[in-house]
Amino acid sequence: MISWMVDKLWVATTLQSELGIKKDKILFSEHHLSHAASAYLCSPFDEAAILTVDGVGEWVTATYGVGRGNDIRLLKQIEFPHSLGLLYSAFTAFLGFEVNEGEYKVMGMAPYGKPRYVDKVWKLVRQNADGSFALNMDYFCFHHSTDRTYNRKFTGLFGDPRPPKMLFFTQETGFPKYFGTPPGNYAEVSRLNQHYADVAASIQAVTEELLLHMANHLHKETGLTRLCIAGGVGLNSVANSRILRETPFEELYIQPAAGDGGGALGAALWVYNSLLGKPRQFVMNHAYWGHSYGEGEIVAFLRDNNIAYRRFENEDELLDQVVHRLVQGKVVGWSQGRFEWGPRALGNRSILADPRNPEMKDIVNAKIKFREPYRPFAPSVLAEDAEKYFELPDAAKHYPARYMLYVVPVKISQQSTLPAITHVDGTGRLQTVFRDESQRYYNLIQRFGQATGVPVLLNTSFNLKGEPIVNTPENAFHTFSKSEMDALVLDNFMVEKAA
Numbered sequence: 001m002i003s004w005m006v007d008k009l010w011v012a013t014t015l016q017s018e019l020g021i022k023k024d025k026i027l028f029s030e031h032h033l034s035h036a037a038s039a040y041l042c043s044p045f046d047e048a049a050i051l052t053v054d055g056v057g058e059w060v061t062a063t064y065g066v067g068r069g070n071d072i073r074l075l076k077q078i079e080f081p082h083s084l085g086l087l088y089s090a091f092t093a094f095l096g097f098e099v100n101e102g103e104y105k106v107m108g109m110a111p112y113g114k115p116r117y118v119d120k121v122w123k124l125v126r127q128n129a130d131g132s133f134a135l136n137m138d139y140f141c142f143h144h145s146t147d148r149t150y151n152r153k154f155t156g157l158f159g160d161p162r163p164p165k166m167l168f169f170t171q172e173t174g175f176p177k178y179f180g181t182p183p184g185n186y187a188e189v190s191r192l193n194q195h196y197a198d199v200a201a202s203i204q205a206v207t208e209e210l211l212l213h214m215a216n217h218l219h220k221e222t223g224l225t226r227l228c229i230a231g232g233v234g235l236n237s238v239a240n241s242r243i244l245r246e247t248p249f250e251e252l253y254i255q256p257a258a259g260d261g262g263g264a265l266g267a268a269l270w271v272y273n274s275l276l277g278k279p280r281q282f283v284m285n286h287a288y289w290g291h292s293y294g295e296g297e298i299v300a301f302l303r304d305n306n307i308a309y310r311r312f313e314n315e316d317e318l319l320d321q322v323v324h325r326l327v328q329g330k331v332v333g334w335s336q337g338r339f340e341w342g343p344r345a346l347g348n349r350s351i352l353a354d355p356r357n358p359e360m361k362d363i364v365n366a367k368i369k370f371r372e373p374y375r376p377f378a379p380s381v382l383a384e385d386a387e388k389y390f391e392l393p394d395a396a397k398h399y400p401a402r403y404m405l406y407v408v409p410v411k412i413s414q415q416s417t418l419p420a421i422t423h424v425d426g427t428g429r430l431q432t433v434f435r436d437e438s439q440r441y442y443n444l445i446q447r448f449g450q451a452t453g454v455p456v457l458l459n460t461s462f463n464l465k466g467e468p469i470v471n472t473p474e475n476a477f478h479t480f481s482k483s484e485m486d487a488l489v490l491d492n493f494m495v496e497k498a499a
């Protein structure tokens with residue numbers, strides 16, 4: 001109510017006065033319709049089932065629908081307070097992370113635990129025969145509180161919440177070297193973290209069950225074999241790959257900004273294709289839609305700040321230099337062309353390292369991010385080589401893999417080849433890289449493959465802990481200088497730290 005009174009009711013008036021237009025020129029697209037359109041209308045499918053799941057938009061938290069040609073029909077909806085997104089967020093808060101930010105950390109922590117508490121989680125939520133679900137509101141307070149999501153009855157089930165600053169380590173992870181000296185109460189904190197990891201595993205397991213149930217039901221109702229997913233829950237790449245593996249849907253499409261960041265895209269596509277009936281011509285097959293910086297801007301920045309650099313006329317030479325450093329165990333900041341749409345770094349604003357080195361997780365964490373072990377590093381692999389390393393048949397045909405939206409097992413035979421990108425449960429959140437869409441990144445991985453026999457790079461987002469992903473050459477340079485990264489590549493330029 002507060003956000004409606006202060007903001008949302010006045011959006012039309014604000015638009016009118018700021019843009020100087022008449023009210024009848026303003027059209028609102030419903031939140032979940034925008035989500036649905038943001039996936040289906042830029043998918044390669046002429047016909048597909050659509051599933052949108054998030055926290056809440058207007059009063060809706062999830063929808064089922066069908067897209068045919070230019071049309072989208074939403075057939076069913078689930079309404080507030082019954083929300084899978086808000087259920088997951090309650091656990092995000094309980095586990096000491098920021099709501100709407102830290103959900104992926106819950107997903108990353110889950111493999112360190114066992115889903116011991118699924119029975120308790122099922123006290124909070126019930127799934128219905130028609131594919132819908134309902135929360136038991138006795139355990140929550142997000143429907144009447146602005147700052148708390150769960151109540152005492154909830155902590156009665158799961159214990160005290162995890163303090164946000166508590167370091168994460170368990171018996172299994174040991175105490176990471178980059179955390180410093182182990183605390184005196186090491187054993188106790190380690191046991192507590194194991195409990196929290198078990199809670200994370202339990203909510204993740206129930207979320208996956210609910211999504212599988214919804215997807216199966218949607219398949220039964222529509223008989224379709226293709227599925228478009230949108231809404232913040234669509235970023236749960238572990239659940240996505242289970243939907244692909246365990247439901248009759250054969251192909252999924254999810255675009256990289258599946259959360260609310262994709263709302264504008266969906267609204268625009270819905271008006272253009274569905275309302276105005278313009279032909280669908282656009283398939284989003286890469287994520288590089290952000291701003292890029294010209295050579296002149298980069299040189300001006302480097303010169304104005306007296307930064308020593310090398311400029312490479314020849315791409316091969318630049319790539320050789322980068323590969324040489326990666327093989328030596330160095331960590332390279334890599335900023336190229338347009339930045340990525342959506343929350344994942346996909347090789348244009350990335351930090352790169354050698355995935356074959358078992359020490360590399362700790363090296364990158366210590367040098368760059370000071371991140372906890374539950375945040376796995378992702379592998380970028382040439383699309384045509386993906387099946388050699390990952391359990392994803394026909395990897396190149398699956399769009400979500402272009403955007404790191406599937407977590408799949410690393411082939412057992414390859415886990416020892418790729419220790420730095422294999423998560424504790426033997427999985428990896430792969431990115432398939434195509435020559436046509438990311439030429440220079442593709443060439444780099446290919447060259448690394450020629451040098452090492454392994455066409456895979458460790459790719460993590462180009463930012464420090466708690467900061468947004470870098471955008472400008474200036475952002476990139478500052479992040480580079482604040483960290484212990486060894487080299488920085490800005491398009492054709494390379495900057496290095498003095499040895």
Ligand SMILES: [Fe+2]
Nearest residue numbers: 054057231260
């Ligand atoms: Fe949303």
